[in-house]
Amino acid sequence: MSDATATIAPPRPAASDRLKFYGIWIATALVLLVLPKLFSSGGSLTTFSLIGISIIFSLSYNILLGQTGMLSFGHAVYYGLGGFLAIHAINIIAKNKFAIPLPLVPLVGGAAGLLFAMLLGWVSTRRSGTAFAMISLGVAELVASSALILRTFFGGEAGVSANRTKVLRLFDWSFGPQIQIYYLVAAWTLIAVIAMYALTRTPLGRMCNAVRDNPERVQFVGYDPHIIRYIAFCFSGLFAGIAGALAAINFEIANSAYLGAVQSGTVLFATYIGGVGFFIGPIVGAIFVTLLSLGLSDLTQVWQLYFGLIFIAVVMFAPGGITGLLMMHRPLLKGGTLSRVLPSYLLAFIPTLAMVTGLMLAIETIVHYTVNPNEDSHIKAFGVPFDAANPAIWAVAGVLLIGGFIIARKTWARVAASWDDALTAAREKGVAA
Amino acid sequence: MLELIVISTLNGILFGMLLFLMASGLTVIFSMLGVLNFAHASFYMLGAFFGFQISRWFGFWPALIIAPLLAGGLGALVERFGLRQVHKNGHVAELLFTFGLAFAIEEIVQIIWGKSPVDFRVPPLLDFPAFTIFSTNYPAFKMFMLLVSVIIFIGLLLVLKRTRIGLIVQAALTHPHMVGHLGHNVGRIFMLVFGVGTALAAVAGVIAGPALVTQSNMAGLLGPILFVVVVVGGLGSLPGAFIASLLIGLIQTFAVSMDGSLAGAFGPLSPDYAATWLSDIWNVTIAQIAPIMPYLLLVLILIFRPMGLLGTRDT
Numbered sequence: 112m113s114d115a116t117a118t119i120a121p122p123r124p125a126a127s128d129r130l131k132f133y134g135i136w137i138a139t140a141l142v143l144l145v146l147p148k149l150f151s152s153g154g155s156l157t158t159f160s161l162i163g164i165s166i167i168f169s170l171s172y173n174i175l176l177g178q179t180g181m182l183s184f185g186h187a188v189y190y191g192l193g194g195f196l197a198i199h200a201i202n203i204i205a206k207n208k209f210a211i212p213l214p215l216v217p218l219v220g221g222a223a224g225l226l227f228a229m230l231l232g233w234v235s236t237r238r239s240g241t242a243f244a245m246i247s248l249g250v251a252e253l254v255a256s257s258a259l260i261l262r263t264f265f266g267g268e269a270g271v272s273a274n275r276t277k278v279l280r281l282f283d284w285s286f287g288p289q290i291q292i293y294y295l296v297a298a299w300t301l302i303a304v305i306a307m308y309a310l311t312r313t314p315l316g317r318m319c320n321a322v323r324d325n326p327e328r329v330q331f332v333g334y335d336p337h338i339i340r341y342i343a344f345c346f347s348g349l350f351a352g353i354a355g356a357l358a359a360i361n362f363e364i365a366n367s368a369y370l371g372a373v374q375s376g377t378v379l380f381a382t383y384i385g386g387v388g389f390f391i392g393p394i395v396g397a398i399f400v401t402l403l404s405l406g407l408s409d410l411t412q413v414w415q416l417y418f419g420l421i422f423i424a425v426v427m428f429a430p431g432g433i434t435g436l437l438m439m440h441r442p443l444l445k446g447g448t449l450s451r452v453l454p455s456y457l458l459a460f461i462p463t464l465a466m467v468t469g470l471m472l473a474i475e476t477i478v479h480y481t482v483n484p485n486e487d488s489h490i491k492a493f494g495v496p497f498d499a500a501n502p503a504i505w506a507v508a509g510v511l512l513i514g515g516f517i518i519a520r521k522t523w524a525r526v527a528a529s530w531d532d533a534l535t536a537a538r539e540k541g542v543a544a
Numbered sequence: 545m546l547e548l549i550v551i552s553t554l555n556g557i558l559f560g561m562l563l564f565l566m567a568s569g570l571t572v573i574f575s576m577l578g579v580l581n582f583a584h585a586s587f588y589m590l591g592a593f594f595g596f597q598i599s600r601w602f603g604f605w606p607a608l609i610i611a612p613l614l615a616g617g618l619g620a621l622v623e624r625f626g627l628r629q630v631h632k633n634g635h636v637a638e639l640l641f642t643f644g645l646a647f648a649i650e651e652i653v654q655i656i657w658g659k660s661p662v663d664f665r666v667p668p669l670l671d672f673p674a675f676t677i678f679s680t681n682y683p684a685f686k687m688f689m690l691l692v693s694v695i696i697f698i699g700l701l702l703v704l705k706r707t708r709i710g711l712i713v714q715a716a717l718t719h720p721h722m723v724g725h726l727g728h729n730v731g732r733i734f735m736l737v738f739g740v741g742t743a744l745a746a747v748a749g750v751i752a753g754p755a756l757v758t759q760s761n762m763a764g765l766l767g768p769i770l771f772v773v774v775v776v777g778g779l780g781s782l783p784g785a786f787i788a789s790l791l792i793g794l795i796q797t798f799a800v801s802m803d804g805s806l807a808g809a810f811g812p813l814s815p816d817y818a819a820t821w822l823s824d825i826w827n828v829t830i831a832q833i834a835p836i837m838p839y840l841l842l843v844l845i846l847i848f849r850p851m852g853l854l855g856t857r858d859t
Contacts (some may be wrong), residue, residue, distance in 0.1 A: 182636050184643075234846050241580045242779065244639060245771045246846060252768045253839035260828055260836070372764065376647065383640060413655055419648035426641045427626065430633040481656050 136305065143297040147290055156289040157361075162401045163293075163300040164357045169382045169393035170307045171350030176379075177387030178311060179343040180323030181236070182244045185251025186351055186378055191370030192227050192254075193220030193352025194359035195265060198273045201360070205277035212281045217299055217356040224352020228345045236340040239326065251375060258367045270366025273359075286360075296357050303350055308390060310346060319343045377404075380418065384425050386432025395433050413478050417471075446537025455529040459522035462515045469511025472497075476504060547678035552797045558686055560793025561693035565748035566766075567773040567785040568700060569741025575780035576716045576737050578635055579627060582642035585767035586649040587742040590615045591749025592758045593657055596664040604667035604754075612746040619742025623735045646763065654760045661759040689751045696747065697786075704782075713737060772838040776845050778855020787853055792838050799834035 147156060168190055175181045197220040204211050231254075235246040258265040265271070276287045284291050310316050318339050321329050326336040359365045368374065377400070385396015403421075407414035429436050443449040497504055570584045594611035595604075602610075622645065630641045665671075666685045673681035704710035712733060716723045724730040756762070773792055777784030845852060 176636075180636070182639060234843065237846075237850060241574070241578075241635060241639060242775070245580065245775050246842070248768055249772055249775070249839045249842040253836055253843065256836040256839070260832060376643075379640070379643070413651065416648060416651040416655065419644055419651055423626075423641065423644040423648060426633075426637055426644055427629050430630075430637050478655055482658075 139304075140301055143301060146297075147293055151290075153289055156293045158401070158405060160289070160293050160296045160357075160361050161405075162398050163296040164354050164361065165378075165381060165397035165401045166300055166394050167303045167350055167357070168354035168378050169385065169397040170304060170390075171347045171354060172378045172382045173387055173390075173393040174307065174310070174319070174343055174347040174350070176382060177392065178316065178323065179239075179319040179340055181239055181340060181344070182247075183375070184244055184248040184372075184379070185254075185375050186247075186347070187370055187372075187374035188231070188251050188254045189224040189228055189348040189351040190355035190358070190374060190378075191258075191365070191367075193224040193355030194365040194369045195271065195355075196220055196223035196352075197356035197359045198271050198363075198365040199264075201273040201275060201278060202271075205274065211278065213275055213278050213286050213360065214281075214295055214298070216278075216360060217353045220356020220359070221349045221353040224355065225345055225349040228348020228351075232341050232344040232348065236344050237337055239322075239336070239340060251370075251372065255367065255370045255372070258370055265367060266365075268367065270364050270368075272364040275360055275363055292361055296361065299353060299357055303353055304394070307350060311390060315339070315342060380422050384422060384432055386434035386436075386438075388431050389434045389438060392432050392434040399433065411475065412482065413474065416474065442537050443533050446533075446540045448533040448536045448540075451533040451536065452526070452529050455522070455526045459519065459526050462519035462522055464515075465511045466515030466519050469508050469513075469515055472504065472508035473512055476508060547680060548801055550677055551680055551682070552801050553794070554682065554686075554690075556794035556797035557790065558690050558693075558793070559797055560790035561690060561697065562748050562752050563770065563773055563793055564786050564789035565693050565696060566745045566770055567777070567789050568697075568782060569744040570770060571774050571777070571780055571782060571785045572713065573738055573741045574774065575718075576713070576720055577623075577627070577638075577734055578720075579638045579642065580771070580774075581738075581741070582639060582767070583622075583646040583649060584642075584742070584745055585763040585770055586646045587615050587619055588745040588749040588752075588766060589653060589760070589763040590618065590649065591746025592664065592753035592762065593653055593662070593749075594746070595750035595753050596657075596662050596758055599664070599667070604669075608747075608750050611750050612743040615746030615749070616739040616743025620735050620739035622742075623738035627738070628731070628734075646767070650760060650763060657760065659760055661757045664753045664758040666754045683755075685755060689755060692747070692751050696744065700744075709736075769838050772842045775842060776852055778852030781852065781854045784852055784854030792841065795837050795841065796834055799830050799837050802830040 146159060150156070150159075168186075172183070172186050175183050175186070197216050200216055200219040201213070203209070204216075231250050235243060235250060238246070259267065276285045286292060286295065318329065318334060321332075321334075322336045322339045322343075329336050329339070355365075355369060358369070381396040381400040382393045383396070384400060385394065386392030400418075404414065404418065407417060411417065425432060431439070440449060443452065566584060566588055570581055573579060573581050573584075591611050594614050595607040598607035598610050626641060626645070627638055630637045666683070672684050675682055702710075704714060712723060712728055716730070716733060720730070723733070769792065773785060773788045776792070777786070777788030
C-alpha cells in the first residue's frame with residue numbers, strides 16, 4: 112500500500128514552489144490590508160465590500176458549475192436564506208444581549224445555507240445536466256414565492272432590517288463605519304477563498320471533477336455520483352450563505368430580492384464571464400461584473416442590455432471566460448512565440464473596435480427614440496455627447512457596424528491562422544499545450 | 545359552486561392549452577437538439593408584442609399570421625447563427641446562451657415598448673359575450689383562443705403523425721444521430737423545428753396578449769412554469785407535456801378561485817401556535833399559494849417519479 116502511494120503520488124513540491132504558493136496568499140492578505148489606505152473614500156470602500164461578497168458568492172457557485180458540472184439557476188436561494196437568517200440572528204443577539212460579536216454572524220448565514228442546501232439538495236442533485244438546471248429553477252421560484260407569503264419571517268416586500276452596531280463589541284469595534292465592515296468582509300473573503308481552494312485539493316474536490324467529466328466512470332470506480340454532487344451542493348450552499356450574511360451585514364437589510372432570479376442570474380454571469388475552468392476565474396468575474404455594473408449604470412441607461420450582450424459574446428466566442436482567454440496564451444508565452452500573434456491582434460482590434468462602437472452608437476440612438484423621444488436629441492452616452500437626431504450619426508453608426516463587421520471577420524480568420532502557427536511553433540519547442 | 549366549477553374548468557383548459565402551445569415546441573426542441581430553450585417564453589413575449597404592434601398598424605387578423613412568422617424567423621436565425629455556433633461547447637454552453645438571450649430580449653422589449661403594460665385590445669369582431677352561464681358572461685375571445693389552440697393542436701398531431709417531415713421529427717425525437725446517418729439534413733431540420741417551435745410560442749403570445757397582460761415581465765413570469773410543465777410531463781414527451789399542461793392549467797385556475805385556508809377549515813380549534821410566526825401558514829388562502837402550486841407539484845413529481853409523468857428517459 113505504501114509503495115503504491117509512493118509511486119503514484121506526485122513528488123512533494125520543491126521549496127521554491129511552496130514559497131511561491133504561500134507567498135501569493137500572504138501577498139493577497141497584505142493587499143487586502145493596504146487597499147483601504149490607498150482608496151479611502153467611502154464609495155470605494157463600499158465597492159470593495161461588494162466585490163468581496165461577490166467573490167465568495169461566485170466561488171461558491173463555481174463549486175457547482177465549474178468543479179462539479181452542475182448548472183444552477185437558483186443559487187441565490189442559499190445566499191438569500193443566509194442573509195435573512197443573519198439579519199434575524201443580529202436582531203435576536205441584540206435583543207437578548209448574547210455574547211456573540213458581529214464577525215461570527217456570517218457563520219449563522221453559512222449554517223443556514225448549509226442546512227437548506229442539505230434539505231433541498233437531495234432531490235435536485237439526483238440528476239445533473241439540464242434536468243438539474245430546471246429543478247434548481249423550480250426550487251428557486253418555490254422559495255422566492257414562499258418568501259412573499261411567509262410575511263412574518265421574510266418581512267414581505269419591505270424585508271427585514273437590523274442594526275449591526277447593537278451587538279456585542281470587541282476591541283471597541285462598533286462596525287458602524289464602512290472601513291470596519293470592509294475589514295470584516297475582507298477577512299471573511301480571505302478565509303472563504305482559502306477554504307474553497309483547499310476544498311479543490313481534497314480527494315472530494317478531485318471526485319467532483321471526475322463526476323463533472325464522466326459520471327459513468329465514477330460509478331465504475333465505486334462512487335455514487337449523486338452523493339458526490341450532493342456533498343458539493345452542500346458546501347456550495349454553506350459558502351453562499353456566508354456571502355449572503357455578509358451582504359445582509361453590509362446593507363443592514365435582507366429582502367426578497369436577495370432570493371430572486373436576478374441575484375441567481377448575476378452570480379451566473381459573474382462566474383461564467385470570469386471563467387469556470389480555473390479557480391481564479393470567478394474571482395476575476397466577480398471583480399469585473401461588480402465594477403461593470405457599478406460603472407456602466409452611470410454611463411448609460413440600458414447597461415443591463417450591454418451586460419446581456421457581453422454575456423452572450425462570452426458564451427459564443429470565449430467559453431473559457433476571461434481567465435480562459437488569458438490562460439490560452441500560457442503555452443505561447445512559455446514557447447516564446449507570443450510575438451507572432453500580437454500583430455494580428457492589433458490588426459483585428461481596430462475593425463472590431465469600430466464594430467462595437469457602431470453597435471453602441473446604434474443602441475444609444477434607438478434608445479433615445481424609444482425610451483424618451485420627447486427630450487432633447489443632444490444626448491450623452493459613455494461620456495460622449497452627440498446628436499441622436501442627426502442623420503450623419505445614423506450613417507456613421509451603420510457604416511461602423513456593417514463595415515467593421517465585414518473587415519473584422521477577415522481579421523479574425525487571420526488571428527486564428529496566426530494563432531495556430533504560434534501554437535505549433537511553441538509545441539515544436541517542446542512546450543506542452 | 546357549480547358556476548365556479550364550470551367557469552374554472554373552462555379557464556383552466558384554456559390556460560392549459562396555451563401552456564401546451566408553448567410546451568410542445570419546447571419539448572420537441574429539447575428532444576431533438578438536446579437544448580432546453582431558456583428563451584422560449586421570450587418568443588411568446590415577442591409574439592405578444594409583435595402582435596400588438598402589427599395589430600396597431602394593420603389590425604388583429606394580419607397580426608395573428610405575421611407576428612408568429614416574424615418570431616419564428618427570428619427563432620430560426622437564432623438557431624442557425626447562435627446555437628449552432630455554441631453547440632461545439634456542450635449543452636451547458638447552449639443553455640447559457642439561451643439564458644443570455646432571454647435576458648437580452650427582455651431588455652430590448654423594455655427599451656422598445658417600456659416597462660408598463662401596453663394596450664393590446666381584443667379585436668372588435670370578437671368583443672362580445674359568447675354565452676352566459678349562471679349570470680357570468682363568457683367572452684367570445686376566450687372561446688376563440690380555445691379554438692385556435694385546439695386547431696393548432698390537431699394540426700400538429702396530423703403533421704407529426706401523417707406527414708413525412710413529422711416522421712423524421714418523430715424519429716429524431718428518440719434517435720437523433722440515426723436520422724443524421726440516414727442522410728437527412730439534420731441541421732436544416734433543427735432550424736425548421738426551432739423556427740416552428742418558437743412560432744407556436746409566438747401564436748400563444750398573440751392570442752394571449754389581449755386576454756392577459758402584455759408586459760415586459762410576461763416571459764419571466766411564464767418561463768419557469770413552462771419548465772415545470774416539461775419536467776412534470778417528462779422531458780421530451782409530447783403526450784406528457786399535454787397532460788401536464790392541462791393539469792397545471794386546471795390546478796392554477798382552481799386554486800386562484802378558492803379562498804379556503806387552514807384557519808378557515810380548522811378555525812374553531814385555534815391552536816396557540818397559530819398566533820406565532822406560523823400564523824402566516826395558518827391564515828394563508830389557497831388563492832394566495834396558487835403561484836407556488838406548480839413548483840410544489842414539481843418537487844412532488846421529482847420525489848415520487850423523477851422521470852416525469854410519461855417520460856421514458858433519464859437525462
